[in-house]
Amino acid sequence: MMLEHLFSPIAINGMTLNNRAVMPPMGTGYGNADATVGERLIRYLARRARGGTGLIITEVCAVDPRGKGFPTEIGVWSDEFIPGLASLTRAIHGEGGKIALQLHHAGRETFPAAAGGMPEAPSPIPSVVLGQPCQEMSRERIAEMVEAFARAAGRAKQAGFDAVEIHGAHGYLLNQFLSPFSNQRSDEFGGSEENRSRFVLEIVAAVRKAVGPAFPVIIRVSTDEMIRGGYGLGFMQGLAPQLVAAGVDAIHASVGVYSTPGNLSIASLDTEAGFNLFRARAIKEAVSVPVIGVGRINDPRLADRAIAAGDADLISFGRQHLTDPDFVRKARAGRFEEIRWCVACNQGCIERLSFEMKSATCTFNPACGREYRGAPDPVEGVKRLWVIGAGPAGLSAALAAAGRGYEVELFEREPLPGGQLRSASQPPHKQPYLDWVGWALRQMEQYPVKAHFDQAVTVGMLQGKRPDAVVLRDRRPPQKKGYLEWEDWSVRTMEKRWVQVHFDREVTAAMLSELKPDAVILAAGSSPVTPTISGIDGPGVVDARDLLVGKVEPAAPAVVLGAGYVGIETADFLIARGIGVVLVEMLPAPPVGKHTAHGYWLHRRLKAAGAEIILGATVTRVEEDAVVYRQQGEEKRIPVGLVVTAMGARAENALEGALKELAIPYRIVGDAQSPRRLLEAIHEGDRAGREI
Ligand SMILES: Cc1cc2nc3c(=O)[nH]c(=O)nc-3n(C[C@H](O)[C@H](O)[C@H](O)COP(=O)(O)OP(=O)(O)OC[C@H]3O[C@@H](n4cnc5c(N)ncnc54)[C@H](O)[C@@H]3O)c2cc1C
Ligand SMILES: Cc1cc2nc3c(=O)[nH]c(=O)nc-3n(C[C@H](O)[C@H](O)[C@H](O)COP(=O)(O)O)c2cc1C
Ligand code: SF4
Structure with a gap:
């Protein structure tokens, strides 16, 4: 059997699981305003x-x-929640799944709008990240919360859950009690390790009593807080057997708290896959109950190896469940090329939830969180849709529209698909971004796809002969630095519904007028803009996108104009090649903050390489060997071997006029609407394909 370790059953107390893949808890914002479970959350989880x-x-x-951490957090603090929760467990059981309820109290890691008042904590120390003041819990309140966890567990059992997980991790209330940093009490709940552990051990014992001996109880812990003044792995290794003695049946070995540098609890693409497994192993060495490993594990093959090596008994795949709800089934069948991979960008999920105050989704999976809406209506009759641009927005639009029965022709003026993803995937750790392009093209095969790759030959042939099927040979680009390697770029067949892909073919107003498609999705993206600065069009100046795809060889020292994401990632790209970089930025503060995990690591790598960001600086001219800028009224020069521009982009929407004039129904999506991010491009493309 493929992946025999991952796909072997395991029991946690009385609960037998078919395999060892776990979907760990992930806040979504899909809960109802009254903290009950609604259709959106149920459909999303049932799909998984x-x-x-x-x-x-x-x-x-x-x-x-x-204890609510955000306004739409679901609740289990009264019996009134039981019917809603029961409809969730029925839906999961109806799909043959097993489900545990995560019992939570945020402690100080929340704010009054969610908690309904001043947050509470072991000690009145404000949250480091949120800066929110909090109130010290009295002994009576501690006893009440022990009872609250126990009653909540009883309700979960009544609602049909197969297990409960006590949230003891990530800097929330239980973790706050364990931590010498956030717990500075002088009573029996603070001070020594024994005292700091008391609250958590009392909760475990009370939960066990409430649910009886045969009901599975899991605890999630941060194995190491990874903060100055916090507890480390040794402390958790000592606590783990006590947790088991108090009544837990499994330990979910996470890491980090809110203020851990680089947010290791939800590690970004900058952190190595499986980086936290050694801590799960350390916990496993201390206990004999199953241990769940977690942390940047998206590939079932890595999970299988980890279980085989004895690092963990089960593996949590968090964000991978958002990107592809079917990846477990696909892995079981060995169909890895069909898996849409999570790249750990955090943009569509945790950052959207935490920083944009919107419900979570996935950048690369626009269906995530929309499961309850069902499939879009099929298109009536035979309709020809042109999609202009095979970047993220265009590929996404073509897929969605082909799924509804449109005859889609996808035009791309470049010889390769992907749009800006081709350059966006070149900086360190970002190569996996490009996998999505291959995935999207492979998906088109299901319709099946009709594809024209080498325009000069195939269009003529197809127009003349109208064959029933086309078999394409690999069209590998020259093995040029910066270009992708297309591995699965091979056979496409064609039948009734199709997507026809034209590369090296720019759509013009004349083409639209002559061939008049029934509808158009304009996904032509954006082009870089450079302000008029003397010398900016000189030979030593290159745009970031061209540099990243290998059109120009890097040279030292480099000056990057603009320290937004494109600029700072281009600097990272240059640093990885041993080139010294200075960034020049007009704004007074760095546009890329350190509050996101990726931002944190980018700044850290820049600092380690000695790269400087000159802020509040306006470039006045570019000379052959220097960039001249003005800062606080003073003119300054930086010597330079290569100038890289990363100063923003302009929407490519010039065809809109022709579309209007020809009265062709159209949608404009992605950067062509206004230059933004992958999430907007992929989601808007998908929506246009579903709605046009
Ligand atoms: C270096 C870099 C790093 C980035 N990193 C990130 C990141 O980490 N996260 C993130 O969210 N975003 C990132 N972005 C931005 C992101 O890549 C874009 O927002 C996204 O690619 C926009 O997708 P799109 O499909 O709308 O446009 P594009 O990607 O620009 O694709 C448009 C396509 O249309 C084609 N085209 C244009 N006109 C025509 C025509 N007339 N006929 C045929 N074809 C045409 C173009 O050749 C192009 O292939 C990055 C961008 C860059 C440059
Ligand atoms: C959007 C989002 C919400 C999360 N919410 C929770 C949560 O409610 N409870 C929890 O214990 N962990 C939460 N986590 C952490 C995940 O359970 C998981 O530990 C983390 O994403 C690392 O696993 P991964 O690298 O496989 O994604 C959340 C993660 C994400 C991305
Ligand atoms: S948004 Fe990014 S990190 Fe989050 S699930 Fe999707 S690919 Fe993964």
């Missing part, structure tokens, strides 16, 4: 159960209204 995951653990569920 259908994908074959062994155990699903719900997102945080508050045991007390004051």
